[in-house]
Amino acid sequence: MEATTGSDRQVWTFVAVILSVLAMIVASVAVVVAFARGNNSTDQTAIRTVSATSSPSDNLSPSMNVTLEEYTMTTNLDAVKAGPVKFTIHNAGTMTHEMVLVKADSVAALPLVTVAGGERAVGDVDEEAIPESDLPGEASVKKGQTVVKTIKLAAGNYVMICNIDNKQPDGTVLNHFHRGMDATFTAG
Numbered sequence: 001m002e003a004t005t006g007s008d009r010q011v012w013t014f015v016a017v018i019l020s021v022l023a024m025i026v027a028s029v030a031v032v033v034a035f036a037r038g039n040n041s042t043d044q045t046a047i048r049t050v051s052a053t054s055s056p057s058d059n060l061s062p063s064m065n066v067t068l069e070e071y072t073m074t075t076n077l078d079a080v081k082a083g084p085v086k087f088t089i090h091n092a093g094t095m096t097h098e099m100v101l102v103k104a105d106s107v108a109a110l111p112l113v114t115v116a117g118g119e120r121a122v123g124d125v126d127e128e129a130i131p132e133s134d135l136p137g138e139a140s141v142k143k144g145q146t147v148v149k150t151i152k153l154a155a156g157n158y159v160m161i162c163n164i165d166n167k168q169p170d171g172t173v174l175n176h177f178h179r180g181m182d183a184t185f186t187a188g
């Protein structure tokens with residue numbers, strides 16, 4: 001009996017040691033978490049202070065990435081800084097695409113070709129009906145290629161389109177803008 005009691009005591013001492021070690025681990029984790037939270041809130045305060053003292057356009061990027069493919073146009077940003085903007089335009093598709101910049105409020109505001117028989121098919125964007133001053137720049141990009149081009153942009157809303165026509169074997173025209181190759185952004 002006494003031997004058993006002694007053994008029990010040893011077991012309880014062991015359990016007590018394990019519990020204290022666990023308690024210390026839990027306490028350490030709590031301290032680390034509290035410290036991390038504290039750091040985080042300090043960072044957020046710092047960011048808020050910076051934003052409050054700078055104008056919105058100071059935070060805008062002077063460069064933008066554009067990806068072209070059948071039949072989408074995607075940008076990595078919704079807004080850029082007005083002035084010279086460096087466009088890095090990658091064609092991830094299997095045919096030639098273009099990026100034509102138009103200073104316009106929306107895709108719906110673009111003039112469309114309504115008369116058949118001209119240079120462009122009905123429903124294409126009528127680039128010839130857009131004033132030169134609202135066409136700041138464009139770039140043609142072959143499949144798999146990347147073109148880097150800096151284009152000067154006044155502040156305002158912009159639409160980029162690929163207005164390429166591909167004549168199909170049946171004689172109809174496939175226009176890339178029709179198929180959804182457009183994107184919008186602002187320069188500020």
Ligand SMILES: [Cu+2]
Pocket residue numbers: 096097098162163164176181
């Ligand atoms: Cu295209």
